[in-house]
Amino acid sequence: MELDLPRRALALLLALAGLASTSTVAQPSDPLPSWRDGATKSRLVAFVQAVTEPGGKDYVPSADRVAVFDNDGTLWAEQPMYFQLAFAIDRAKALVAKNPELAKLPALKAAAVGDTRALVATGEKGIAQLLAVTHANMTSDEFALIVRDWTRTARHPTLKRPYTQLTYTPMRELLDYLRASGFKTYIVSGGGVEFLRVIAEELYGVPPEQVVGSSIKTRYELRNGQPVIVRLPEVDFIDDKAGKPVGIHKFIGKRPIAAFGNSDGDFEMLEWTTSATGARLGVLVHHDDAAREFAYDRTSQVGRLVRGLDEGPARGWTVVSVKDDWKVVFAPMP
Amino acid sequence: MELDLPRRALALLLALAGLASTSTVAQPSDPLPSWRDGATKSRLVAFVQAVTEPGGKDYVPSADRVAVFDNDGTLWAEQPMYFQLAFAIDRAKALVAKNPELAKLPALKAAAVGDTRALVATGEKGIAQLLAVTHANMTSDEFALIVRDWTRTARHPTLKRPYTQLTYTPMRELLDYLRASGFKTYIVSGGGVEFLRVIAEELYGVPPEQVVGSSIKTRYELRNGQPVIVRLPEVDFIDDKAGKPVGIHKFIGKRPIAAFGNSDGDFEMLEWTTSATGARLGVLVHHDDAAREFAYDRTSQVGRLVRGLDEGPARGWTVVSVKDDWKVVFAPMP
Numbered sequence: 001m002e003l004d005l006p007r008r009a010l011a012l013l014l015a016l017a018g019l020a021s022t023s024t025v026a027q028p029s030d031p032l033p034s035w036r037d038g039a040t041k042s043r044l045v046a047f048v049q050a051v052t053e054p055g056g057k058d059y060v061p062s063a064d065r066v067a068v069f070d071n072d073g074t075l076w077a078e079q080p081m082y083f084q085l086a087f088a089i090d091r092a093k094a095l096v097a098k099n100p101e102l103a104k105l106p107a108l109k110a111a112a113v114g115d116t117r118a119l120v121a122t123g124e125k126g127i128a129q130l131l132a133v134t135h136a137n138m139t140s141d142e143f144a145l146i147v148r149d150w151t152r153t154a155r156h157p158t159l160k161r162p163y164t165q166l167t168y169t170p171m172r173e174l175l176d177y178l179r180a181s182g183f184k185t186y187i188v189s190g191g192g193v194e195f196l197r198v199i200a201e202e203l204y205g206v207p208p209e210q211v212v213g214s215s216i217k218t219r220y221e222l223r224n225g226q227p228v229i230v231r232l233p234e235v236d237f238i239d240d241k242a243g244k245p246v247g248i249h250k251f252i253g254k255r256p257i258a259a260f261g262n263s264d265g266d267f268e269m270l271e272w273t274t275s276a277t278g279a280r281l282g283v284l285v286h287h288d289d290a291a292r293e294f295a296y297d298r299t300s301q302v303g304r305l306v307r308g309l310d311e312g313p314a315r316g317w318t319v320v321s322v323k324d325d326w327k328v329v330f331a332p333m334p
Numbered sequence: 335m336e337l338d339l340p341r342r343a344l345a346l347l348l349a350l351a352g353l354a355s356t357s358t359v360a361q362p363s364d365p366l367p368s369w370r371d372g373a374t375k376s377r378l379v380a381f382v383q384a385v386t387e388p389g390g391k392d393y394v395p396s397a398d399r400v401a402v403f404d405n406d407g408t409l410w411a412e413q414p415m416y417f418q419l420a421f422a423i424d425r426a427k428a429l430v431a432k433n434p435e436l437a438k439l440p441a442l443k444a445a446a447v448g449d450t451r452a453l454v455a456t457g458e459k460g461i462a463q464l465l466a467v468t469h470a471n472m473t474s475d476e477f478a479l480i481v482r483d484w485t486r487t488a489r490h491p492t493l494k495r496p497y498t499q500l501t502y503t504p505m506r507e508l509l510d511y512l513r514a515s516g517f518k519t520y521i522v523s524g525g526g527v528e529f530l531r532v533i534a535e536e537l538y539g540v541p542p543e544q545v546v547g548s549s550i551k552t553r554y555e556l557r558n559g560q561p562v563i564v565r566l567p568e569v570d571f572i573d574d575k576a577g578k579p580v581g582i583h584k585f586i587g588k589r590p591i592a593a594f595g596n597s598d599g600d601f602e603m604l605e606w607t608t609s610a611t612g613a614r615l616g617v618l619v620h621h622d623d624a625a626r627e628f629a630y631d632r633t634s635q636v637g638r639l640v641r642g643l644d645e646g647p648a649r650g651w652t653v654v655s656v657k658d659d660w661k662v663v664f665a666p667m668p
Contacts, residue, residue: 063541140583184543197587207397208587209518209543218583220576220602227606229583236584242554249474249552249563250570251585253531253542268554272561 031177033327034170040325043318044174047281048181051257058279062182066256068212068248068269069175071189071196073262073303074285075204076167077156079294081116081302083163084191087150089114091134105129132233136216140194140229147198159293161333167203170326171260171285175204178258186256188248189213190240190265194231212251214239240265245272262287263303270308270317282317284308289323293330365511367661368504374659377652378508381615382515385591392613396516400590402546402582402603403509405523405530407596407637408619409538410501411490413628415450415636417497418525421484423448425468439463466567470550474528474563481532493627495667501537504660505594505619509538512592520590522582523547524574524599528565546585548573578603596621597637604642604651616651618642623657627664 035041050058051065072078092111096102103109107126110118119126135143151164159166175185187206189196193213200206215236218229239247245268248256258281259266259273270282286305288295297305312319322329369375384392385399406412426445430436437443441460444452453460469477485498493500509519521540523530527547534540549570552563573581579602582590592615593600593607604616620639622629631639646653656663 193584193587209585211587215584218580220579220606227579227602227609229579245554245561245563246552250527250549251543253527253545268561272554275561 031180032170032173034173036325036327038325040318040320044281044283047258047279048177050279052181060257060278064254064257065178065181065183066186066252066254067178067183067258068186068188068244068252068256068260068273069171069204070244070261070263070266070269071187071191071213073287074168074260074266075171075175075187076163077159077293078303079287079296079300080157082191083166084195086154086157086163087147087195088130088134089116089119090150090154091146092130095133102133105133108133128233128235131216135192135195136231136233138231139223140218140231143194143231144198147195151199159330161330164199164203165333166330168285168326169328169331172204174260175206179205183258184210186210186212186248186252188239188244188269190238190244192216193239212239212247214243242268244269248272257281259283260285261308263305264307265303267307270312271315274315274317280316282312282315283320284312284317285320285322288321289326289329291323293322365514366504366507368507370659370661372659374652374654378615378617381592381613382511384613386515394591394612398588398591399512399515399517400520400586400588401512401517401592402520402522402586402590402594402607403505404595404597404600404603405521405525405547407621408502408594408600409505409509409521410497411493411627412637413621413630414491416525417500418529420488420491420497421481421529422464422468423450423453424484424488425480426464429467436467439467442467462567462569465550469526469529470565470567472565473557474552474565477528477565478532481529485533493664495664498533498537499667500664502619502660503662503665506538508594509540513539517592518544520544520546520582520586522573522578522603524572524578526550527573546573546581548577574599576602579606582606591615593617594619595642597639598641599637601641604646605649608649608651614650616646616649617654618646618651619654619656622655623660623663625657627656 032041032044050056051060053059069075072082089111092108096108096112103112107119107122107129110122111130151162154163155161156163156166178185185206187196187200187204187210191213193211193215196213197208197211200211201208217232217234217236219232221228221230237243237247244266248269255276256273257279259270260283261270262285274280274282284305286297287293296303297309366375366378384390385394387393403409406416410417423445426442430442430446437446441453441456441463444456445464485496488497489495490497490500512519519540521530521534521538521544525547527545527549530547531542531545534545535542551566551568551570553566555562555564571577571581578600582603589610590607591613593604594617595604596619608614608616618639620631621627630637631643643653
């Protein structure tokens with residue numbers, strides 16, 4: 001309702017007329033229309049202008065304009081639980097309905113009845129069981145189909161929308177703005193890389209090769225003479241906390257100049273990004289808007305943010321207030 | 335000496351005149367001047383034309399034009415030993431000279447005196463020792479500096495050139511041709527990813543984020559308050575044989591439509607690439623030219639090629655004869 005409708009209508013008309021190719025049309029005067037004018041927005045724009053101004057003291061060549069984004073809580077919502085956990089629970093329900101024997105596994109039993117408290121109580125071993133049954137022992141192609149199917153049908157429990165319509169409009173604008181400014185945008189998520197790759201292009205314009213995430217091991221094998229990649233019930237890499245700079249180094253091989261997160265799981269990624277010399281941008285989204293989405297930080301089980309709030313400002317990081325800095329949170333339902 | 339000088343001179347003049355930007359100048363009539371006209375070259379060009387022709391039955395959108403290249407023996411030479419092994423031996427010599435205690439390790443002792451037979455005899459344990467001492471226990475930045483320094487000074491033992499001048503000119507043309515045709519070109523090497531990333535952009539125009547390779551584990555830590563990535567003496571991933579499709583899936587997340595290799599270590603990568611439906615290209619470089627570089631295949635310790643020769647043609651793979659298909663092998667010394 002607060003959406004800038006005239007601008008959107010204009011963009012649509014230009015697109016229909018075949019005039020909106022990024023190479024031929026000048027950028028709109030406001031590249032971030034869903035952000036309220038103020039200190040936060042000014043800092044974002046000033047950073048982009050500084051690193052893109054030819055001959056400027058902070059100029060960075062396009063090849064080195066690497067921006068990394070956390071996903072859960074940064075690009076889309078993450079309450080009341082990570083969406084991929086909701087996927088695992090829905091999947092467990094479907095599998096137990098087909099094969100009641102699976103309910104002998106405590107984690108599967110808890111998931112099948114939607115008892116997240118009991119599920120959490122099964123601990124690491126239980127979560128590994130849930131992961132093995134819902135995420136492994138199938139080919140990567142089969143997994144991708146299951147994820148795609150789930151995103152088409154599942155609905156968020158309180159916001160009553162498909163999860164794919166819970167991306168943050170201001171952050172999607174930021175992705176577009178950075179790309180239009182010669183940045184390469186990556187997702188660096190604690191979530192599963194194969195889960196995210198199914199949807200990242202559609203949701204964020206980020207192709208599979210620019211998604212870094214946690215992974216399980218896989219194996220190449222022939223089935224009926226045809227090669228497949230099989231997902232194994234064994235953790236390969238956890239892309240969280242100090243694992244995020246490790247993942248960035250491993251998959252991208254370049255040090256980012258801009259990093260966006262929302263929890264202490266992103267602390268090391270922002271630290272790694274902003275400790276180098278030259279203009280650097282570290283941004284934390286602070287969820288303080290219970291009216292439009294969720295308010296949580298220091299005591300939340302999901303997306304806990306303590307150290308970032310305490311140390312971020314002194315480190316020069318920008319803390320975004322959802323309540324004050326964003327005109328809109330989600331796009332209107334189509 | 336067999337180089338097509340007039341064409342190169344013309345390209346240079348166009349470049350100097352600012353006219354050679356890929357977006358404004360039509361492609362030269364022959365995109366592969368170092369390849370002899372014949373069946374091999376025709377197949378390469380026909381494939382590229384088929385997947386890029388809008389409306390054609392084999393058309394592939396640019397986002398899915400993924401081409402993967404092995405490095406050792408495919409993009410640069412690999413005899414008499416992998417160049418990264420030569421690097422490790424040179425590094426061992428330098429380290430033992432500084433710290434003679436290191437020669438108590440059998441592998442380091444063998445490497446320091448250049449006795450590759452004794453080095454091989456130390457087995458997996460010995461190679462792990464050599465790797466730990468020459469490739470690990472330092473930061474990634476330190477390692478990159480050492481690699482860069484080595485590439486500036488080291489010379490190939492028989493060809494008497496810097497290793498960086500032992501890239502295959504026809505293959506570099508192929509990389510350029512594919513990129514000009516909307517492909518994204520990746521290196522998928524059994525060699526170390528951090529070794530290759532230091533030089534891949536300069537040698538092949540392939541940026542760090544498009545290099546997939548074997549890796550050791552790393553750890554993020556603070557040293558004197560500054561974050562660093564530390565290389566650990568522990569194998570993380572071996573990007574060879576069935577590991578190649580696994581690495582492609584893990585790092586790229588898309589199935590390639592073209593794959594280039596030269597040994598049975600590339601077999602599964604070509605199999606994975608060419609087993610899908612639609613136009614697919616599998617290419618093996620067969621080293622049969624002892625006069626201009628090296629001739630080896632079925633019995634070689636390095637780059638052994640047996641299964642590819644036996645099964646490749648029936649699988650529709652193109653086998654390149656260095657002797658017959660390449661006008662030039664290496665660029666002339668500058």
